[in-house]
Every structure is written in C-alpha cells, then in structure tokens.
Amino acid sequence: MNKHQTIINSANQVFELEGQAILNLKSYINDDFVKVVDLIYNSKGRVIITGIGKSAIIGNKIVATLNSTGTPAIFMHAAEAIHGDLGLILKDDVVICISKSGNTPEIKVLIPLIKSAQNTLIAITGNADSFLGQHCDFFLNTYVEKEACPLNLAPTTSTTAQLAMGDALAVCLLEVRGFSSRDFAKYHPGGALGKKLYLRVLDISSQNNKPEVHPDTNIKEVIMNISKNMLGVTAVIENQKIVGIITDGDLRRMLTKTDNFISLTAKDIMGVAPKVINEHAMAIKALELMETNDISQLLVCDDNDSYAGVVHIHDLIKEGII
Template sequence: MSTLSAIDIKSVALRTIGLEAEAIASLQTMVNDDFERAVRSIYETKGRVVISGIGKSALIAQKLVATLNSTGTPAIFLHAADAIHGDLGMIQQDDVVMIISKSGESPEIKVLVPLIRNFGNTLIGMVGNMGSFLARQSGIVLNTTVSQEACPNNLAPTSSTTAQLVMGDAIAVSLMELRGFTSEDFARFHPGGTLGKKLYLRVSDLYVNNETPRVSPSATLKEVIVEISRKRLGTTAVTDENNHLLGIITDGDLRRMLEKNIPLDGIIANEIMTLDPKTITADALAVEALDRLRKYDINQLVVVAADSTYLGFIHLHDLIREGLI
C-alpha cells in the first residue's frame, strides 16, 4: 500500500478536478444539431422520457430522471438489466427512450436497443464511444466522449460520468427554458423542506401569529412601555386614527432616550418614534423578509398594506422557526 503525503494527496485531487473540468469543457463542442433534436423530441412528446443504463451510467440516469421530474418533464428510470427481464412494459407508445452508456457495447444494451427499435419509440443514445453499437443504432446521438478518466488506471468511470451528468443537466435546463418553467412552478414540485418554504412561504403566513402592538402618537411613555412589554415583540407601531403607520418605537429607542438624561415627564410617542421604519407587504415571500432583515441588520419588519395600513410585525424568530436560516 502506497502512502501519500499531504502534498501528494492535494496533487491527486487537483489532477482529478482538472481532468474532469476538461471533460466538461469539451462538451461545448458536442452541443450540436443532435442535441437540439434530442431536446425538442422530449419537449414535443405526448408521453414521458424513459431513461435507462447499466452500472454507473444507471446512477446518472436516475439523477437525470429526478431532475427532469422536478422541473416539469415527466420521466421514469428503467434499469437496462431489468428491462430485458420483464420491465419493458414500462415503455409506452408515445415515450421517448434515452439510453446512457460509456462504451455503448454492454451486453444488456445490445439486447435492449433492438427491442426498443421494434417498439418504434424515438431512441436517444448518450454515449462515450461514437463507433459503438448504441451510437450506430440510436436515432439521435449525444456524444459524451472523454479523452481520459480521472482514475489513475483510466478505468473507473469518473470523467465519463461527470460528462454524462453535465450533458443531462444541459438537457434539463434547455427544457426548463422551453417550458418557461418559473420559480412558482418549481415550488409546486418542491412543497416540503427549506427549499419549498423559500419558494412559497409568504409573510402573510407568519405575521398573523404575532401580536400587533400599537399606540397612538399621543401615547404617554408609560403606555408605550406597557404596550411593548405586553406584546413581547420588543417594539410597537405608532399609528393614526385610521391605523396608518406613522413610525415605530423599539426597546432600543427607549434605552437610547434614557441615556440622554432628559426629563421623562410629558414625553409622548411621536417625540421618540422612528420615522420611515423598514416595512414589507403581506404578500411578499418570507425569504424576501429575511433578505431585508439581513440587509439592514434588524430583527423585525413592519407588515403593511399597499396604502400603509398597519397589519403587524414579522420577526427574525419567525423565520428561524420555519427553518429559513
């Protein structure tokens, strides 16, 4: 067993990254008319895209299926070995079939390809050997040839699977553009977890759970302190008789006022409130509120309607509780 110094390990890692980067860069010359035909055939099909492979290529196929399904293109995975042992029934008449293979010569592939051709489905071959059986038999060929695997023996699929992965992503993103797939569409397919919340959770879903502290412009200092303490948000809005926002008073404002050693008798809310506080509308995404809190380094935003009617507060803790941070 060879031993590697820290410098040797870094060199191996850098060489691996360099070889795989070269493999990705070379794909730019392989985005050709067949690539466009492949994307359009998937886009225009009335069925699904069925993606198959064997070995490491099967894992890439599964990843591409997951990406397509999450971005608006119906897709299913068909393992090449299982296909020739009964799973061919998964393929329907209008489906487009894609087979991913480095060599294009695997025994399972050689059995599977003629069967698909007999079905009459459009067959896309993503292959790293343009002289292979798969390349010759496919109606559309996506070239993912690499000059060298990152494996020191030039054997283990490394650069080749990276090229397959990136070519698959290029297909998926092209389809997203064709479909006009938006962040709102993405949210419909990703309702769970932090990602989904960033795409669909709105300020209106959160602020309604908080108290709505408010005082009038003429409220006494005692009334302000009581309202801030009772509502437990560390702040209160100052509103007019029509509930329009005039300003806010935070517990920080109160501390700064006390540090000035000014007489406290007779102080009213409009003398100590902060004018033009940072606000957000109820229909804004919660992640927009988070961005604004970070930008201004504050803990809460006032939620207002379009006409500046005061609605409540959204606090940093609300966003932490939802896992957005």
C-alpha cells in the same frame, strides 16, 4: 515528493482530466443533439432514462434535474426493466439509455424490447460502434480518452461526461420552454430558493402576534405590550394607521435620558416615519429593507395602508430566506 503534495497533485490531475473531457464534448454537439431537444420538447409523453451500474446513478441525477426544470422524467433501472419494470414505458415516452460501453448484457436485452414498442431511443454513450450506438435513433457522444482513475478502470471521467451531457439537455429544454424563476419555485416550494421566489410577507406576519399601542398609552403598558408579544417592537396606531414605532432600543434610550419616565406615553418616545412594507410584498424584499436600513423588524400594512402586523428578521432566518 511528500505525501501532502502527492495528494494535491492527484486531485488537480482529476480536475484537469475531467474538465478537459467536458470541454471536449463541445465538438460532439451536432444535429442529433438539436433533434433530441426538439423531440423531447414536443413529446406528449415523458422521458424514461435507463442504465446500469454507475450510469444508473448518473441517470437518476439527470431525472431529478429534468423534473425540477419542467421536463417530466422517470428512471428505470435496466436490470429491473427486463424483469417487469418495462411496463413503466408508455406509448408516447422517449427513452434515453446511458452506458459507457453500450454493450452490457442488460442493455443488449433491453434495446430490442424498446424498439419493438416503437419508442424513440436516445443513446448517451462514448462508443458509437457499440450495440447501443448502432441501434439507437439518436446518438449523443460522451467519449472520453481515459478515466481519472489511475488504473483507467473506475468510471470517473466517463460518468462526469454523461452528467454534463444530461445537464446540457436539461438546460436547453429549460430555455426552449421559457422556464422562469417563478416556474422553478413551483417545483421547489420547500427549498430556500423556492421560498425566496414565492414567500410573501403576509405568509410570515400572519403567524406573529400583532403588537400595538395608541399614542396616549402610558409607558408601563408599552413595555408590557412589547414584552408580551416578544417581537422587540410595537406599532403606535391611530385610526388603524401607523403613526409611529417603539422598539427595545427606544426603551433603552429612554432610560439613559430620564429618570422620571412613569408619566411618559407612547408618543413621547416613539420613532416617527417607521419603515413599512406591504403584506403582499415578497419576503426577500423585507430582508433587503432590513439590511439596507440596519433594522430587525418591519411593520406591515395592507392595501389600505392600515396596520397589519410585524415581520422580524428571525422569521426570515427560520424560513431559510437568509
């Protein structure tokens, strides 16, 4: 077997081992899991997640997932906890300890301290007979038969199982809370997904110039207006209402149709019934309109149907909507 095929086979074996390990977790979801979800949901405190080594890294990720889906969580490194960080744990906090073996020295020192403070202790471990498994209040089993590492040493399958168990907790808590996409946006205001959920047209159009001409504006002024505002478009306005639109494309088409354009005015070349969007509409809606109509700009109106500005597809790209 050549090197190329050996590498592919090794990668596929990792996927098979870890994938099967995750599926095996289904048989470990029991009353303890349900009670843990209810406990965390009804808790007045936070979730404190602790661990050491690779389990600590997994713990950090689970903390991030919980926080982003509405469950306040903090990571506390097991080694640092017994050297001062134990003060992170407050009276109403729930503690989740992650460990493959459940018998590491730091865990053995930490567990009695947590229990003496009367905080509820949840174990995520694959060893029910371990010190952690025997002294926890609730046991979430993440047992795996073997690591994906061919030496069966490097934490691979075991940490994948831990991560999957944490994800299952986070998702169940999200569903129990009735956590919505709008709630998600509150916790991700800077991300592209968050912007799709909360960013409105006004947030973008208010940062642009507001190009406009009147129906009788001569063509030279129209060209200057479009060039000055650098949006590739100008609105044709009468009594604050949008009566037409002139784009760069309209100017090019004008040049192909006539050599004598000096006497033309805006109304002679404008497009009528332009696509318009309300300033309070979601920015993602503006993108949908542009894509549906194969255009790059939309005119914006306020609640009185008065002209309010322009939103350009480049604005949406800049904001990460696309």
